[in-house]
Amino acid sequence: MTVTLLAEDGTNGTIRLEGTCSVEDADTLASLIFEDAGRTVDWAACTRMHTAVYQALLRLRPVVRGTCGDTFVDRWLPPPSPEKRGATQT
């Protein structure tokens, strides 16, 4: 399991992506965001993201925290959250 929900006081919780996030993780991630759209996503520890996972983020646009640990995503793909969209595009 590389998608984990961390419950923290005073927040809606953080969805943490860790290590290799495969195609199966996309559904888990989508369900967690659907349950509570206020949850933020922390992708700093994700080292390899499957297309399906990125698609889920692109579709559901949660607030994403940190720099993506997957260097390809960090370098080439815009972070999906509305506030930062386009910020790192070259």
Next chain:
Amino acid sequence: MNDLLEQFLVETRELVQSATEDLLALEGRPGDAEAVNRVFRAFHTLKGSVGLFDYPPWFALLHAAEDGLSAARAGNLAVDARLIDLSLEALDATARWSDAVEATGRLPDTAAGESSALAERYRSLLSPGPRSTTEATGAVPDWAARLVASMAEAPAGPSTAVRYRPRGDCFFSGDDPLGLVRKVPGLLAVSVEPAMPWPPDGEFDAYACNLDITLLAGAPRPEVEAPFRLVSDQVTVVDVYATGTARPSSASAMDPVVAAILGEQLLAMAAPGDTETAHGRLEACARSAANALRSIGRDADAERCREALERGAASLGPAIEAALAGGGATGPRSDREASGAYERPSGAHGGGTARTLRVDAVRVDALVSQVGELVVARNALGRLAARAEAGENPVTLARAIREADADIGRLATSLHRDAVSLRLMPLSEVFRRFARPVREAARSLGKEVRLDFEGEGTEADKGIVENLFEPLLHVVRNAVDHGLEDTGTRLRLGKPAAGRISIAAGQDGDGIVVSVSDDGRGIDPAFIRRRAVERGLRSRDAVSAMDDVAVTDLIFAPGFSTAGSVGALSGRGVGMDAVRAAAERMGGRVSVESRAGAGTTVALHLPRTVALARVLVVGIGIESYGFAMDAVDEVVRVPRSAIHAVAGGAATVLRGRTLPVLRLADLLDRRYSAGIAMEALLLVVRADGQTVALEIDRLEDRLDAVVRAPSGLVGTVPGVGGTTTLGDGTVLLVVDPAALLANLALVGQGTSGDGR
């Protein structure tokens, strides 16, 4: 223009010329494998030379052409009109681009589009089946334009844009579309967007892919396409070139140099002048403008300027202005169609500027003073004629004529020598071109290489020096690729990490020897034996009977390539047989020496000049052959009883030396019966450190002659090093003793004398 570029242009034109001739010959005889080979080699060499400079579209075209011809050579692609036409078009483009590079230092703006169109046609010849959808080049689709626009600055060179719309169910088949994008080399930009508008909130299928991925990459198209080969039905690829996003024919796409030239012509036409010179000036302006336009591939505009000239000054000005503004210029394709017949003149112009020769002034001075002496010597003839008319005694007159003849002969000889020396150029011209290919070869193989030069001041005829690069490059690449071990292996063997390659030149009697040595693994005779048998070059028995030296020499046999696989660098099988062929074309030969574990030296022995040689004419049967006098030690008559049969041949003892005796007729494969005279006439010749006695029937003549490298049919006669024309117009074959004996050694009978 720097020397390197100048050399490159000269060589390129020659290669285009020879490949064009071969292609045209192939039209008549599609089965001529050697011609296919030569065309392939020409493209191979062109590609290598273009690779020295920064012309990516040109390189891409030649690369595609090489692939096509490589398939034709291997028999995987028919040599038909399509391939020949396409290859001729590729050569045409190459010729035009070299003219453009000479004129402006850069490729025409249309080159990238033309290159990718031609390359695509080669690719479609190779794989006629359905391919990834390819959109017409020239018009960049919107999605690609958006991608380019999204970048902070436009890509510097040509790039490749890919649009990848994965199938909706691709996740189920295990695809990771972005995983493919990760593998694209030279990424410049990536964009991921929903392919269709997302369904309303609350409905989201994480397992259905709804993405439209576009990317831009700076790597060559085949490399960019490679990761997507399994999903090619979902991919669209287009070429985007530097100015491609701007409209190709707009003024901003025009070369600033050309724009400046056009501007100058307008100014010149506007300047006041008398009516007498007006037309000439107009013509000059039109010609300059047309040439400048043609140099950037705007042939239609060039043609328009030429037509406008016929209508007079009032039309020419607006025509040039229109060209400057980019008005009326159409795409590259229609340009070429419109101009059709008009492309030739620019080619002829290019040919005329290519032949230049830089000569030391001292040499010209010496030549001039000798011509002065010749004029004086000629005056003597007039006086002699007057003395003859006065009825002088024929005996004294004859002596005077002989003296005058000797004088003029001496002058003619030294004039020839000095004139030939005008063509001498130092080998450094060739040597310095190796630094870059060696560095790149080493880098692409992950090896460290130190390149040394020696004797680069050695001089040889321009014809030799200019033709040396190609064969030498093959040898050097082979040394880097196959000769040198990788760094790890070298360290393990206690060798320095950096491999050493040394290119050396020196005098070798009348000729020069250019060698390439490496300190690599050497050539393993056992491997060569095995490979020669595998390739069907020799039978198993034959190779085991050959000594190691003869076996090593097999690397020059046609069809022998030591590369286990086709490397980017060498090993396409154009290897060493091409080197031997090139050396022989220049009237030389090539040899190899190798010690397992210690390295290999390949040496090209070449004539230095096309020199006057003293030739001894000998006869066998009804034929005559020439021998270079330098190679002949002596001519002796020995009684037949002094020639003894020994194992594998005959031998005689001459002044305490045992010499093998061979019949020249046998060596040249002429069937004349053995002499029956009591005495045998022996020509003692020396070559390659061997001395042998050749039995001939008679001595005929000795003469001074210009020996030319054999060509045409004569080139295939074994042992013949050149030809010379006799006073009566007949052609004399001049035997090269070294080649004669080398052939003998190849046969592997070890007849090399025991009395060296």
